Amino acid sequence: MLYGHGDDAFRYGDKVKMNFSTKVYQGADLSDLKTHLMRHFEVVGHYPEPEPRELERLLAAQLGVPESTLMVTNGATEAIYLVAQLYKGWASVIPQPTFNEYEDACKAFDHLISYEMTDELDVLPEKRLYWLCNPNNPTGNVLLKSLLNHIIRQNPRYVYVLDQSYADYTLSPMLEPVEMTDCYNLLLIRSLSKKYCIPGLRLGYIFSSPIIIDRLRQIRQPWTVNALAIEAGKYLVENDPTMIPDLRAYLAEAQRLRERLSAISGVMVMNTHTHFMLVNIDFGNTQHLKKWLVDNHGILIRDASNFRGLDNHCFSVTAQTPEEDDALVEAIQKYKALC
């Protein structure tokens, strides 16, 4: 595995007071979930289902698709690695910068990797996967739904892995599983952990054609999703609580943060259609800034220098409350004054 993931608050003990590094909404009310899991705590004393089939049934009902098109995984990460394993030895096109796990998973299973959409495509083998993260981590960019739909359907000879882990953190239209049940070259990955703000519990899923899902089932390990995660998933999918009370207001706050950061001279922030954003500074460097922010302000940012194509002037942040966002802006202004 790679080193240098986001949300590494565990490294800092109690020092982190404001966590801009996690891309999961921090204000969710998880008290009902807690009550439910306590009531069903006896599940820890038994093996979980080898595959979380009951949860898959509930999710299929929520999404309006056949059960045979869904596989629930131990976070989106298990989904990514299973896809890479299923297509081992294929060519993978992974436009950069994006979530590093695609590359790591593809390398583990001997893919021929191209980082560009254009240059090398003429010479790449036809057995080809395209990995698309939408909204894209770490840029916050969102591809137009109609364009994505067109590309996938017009190129049935290629396989598209569309990671929509942050689908619930944007107002831009997303390709929905129910619209794609007639599509045989798509693997759509989503994250229940992110939707329901429980990244600690690790719940993701793959939607695809029944034939592909069946092949994935043949290579998966049993019992990867633990009993409390399954119990939480069943409760959340059945009740479908709204974890982000006002997404529109939250994304407006993200835009306000972006504008305030951009107003600092020497700071450039990419356009974003979601709650996180990629920032470039022309003063200091991000390793130093990250350490300085934790030490002096209890603020944790995501050092983005380990994304391919980015350097040590790049970091990403996720919008928090207006007060916290203002604290971040002011801290970066202070840091700049020191450089």
Add this chain to the structure above:
Amino acid sequence: MLYGHGDDAFRYGDKVKMNFSTKVYQGADLSDLKTHLMRHFEVVGHYPEPEPRELERLLAAQLGVPESTLMVTNGATEAIYLVAQLYKGWASVIPQPTFNEYEDACKAFDHLISYEMTDELDVLPEKRLYWLCNPNNPTGNVLLKSLLNHIIRQNPRYVYVLDQSYADYTLSPMLEPVEMTDCYNLLLIRSLSKKYCIPGLRLGYIFSSPIIIDRLRQIRQPWTVNALAIEAGKYLVENDPTMIPDLRAYLAEAQRLRERLSAISGVMVMNTHTHFMLVNIDFGNTQHLKKWLVDNHGILIRDASNFRGLDNHCFSVTAQTPEEDDALVEAIQKYKALC
């Protein structure tokens, strides 16, 4: 993955009153663990450590070995698959009958598999793994510690995978990690889920040489062990509660069950050095018996016919309370009378 695992109580809803299929002790008091997890429920709102390093440190202290020799996994299953992946393409010797996951994992990573210890060994490639389950699932057989130690150390050119998941369910001496830190051809797998009676939470570990552990870390996925499992593991390893109050009495009860079952004519039970045992019947068949026991007595047994080399006259059971064990014996006597 394979189908037909044990502890499939989830298939039967409320029908199962006595579960002889799980190999984890059913009488453990998990109330302190529950209290602890409720107190730390906020961990579900954050990503877990990509690798459970803090838990590994605590475990290293408990076992008296360096941290660099340990890797905590999402159950012993993740350990088994990672080992198979690390040695992909090697030859694997898997004496039968044993836990089916070794074979399934080895097949997923293109191993050349031999099921015999003797016949084919002269022609097997030298890059060779031996998979040994001790105590062995499903037979309950235990290999002599001194013999195992001798075999492993006398054959440094082979790699030994020693799965001691049931180490805490036998009085026979086990090879301990602290005794094997000078050994470079051993991967020792253990199960915290089984030791602490929390199979729903999925916690296992691999002990090996630092070089092998480091190579395993390079291929593992991040975040496979979820936040509640890590929190539970830290609590349990630090406090090390005794989950089976009187192991000697429990194993004596297992022997009593074995004797009572063996006393039924047409029933043969293998010798066991642990709490579960393999049973052969010369009447009816195990699929039918299993269904009949659930339907008529709320009793769940482990159909063992899908173990390589066993047939549909084989099942395994794990000792429960004396009353439950007597109920099992009487139910099987009734079943026999019907055949």
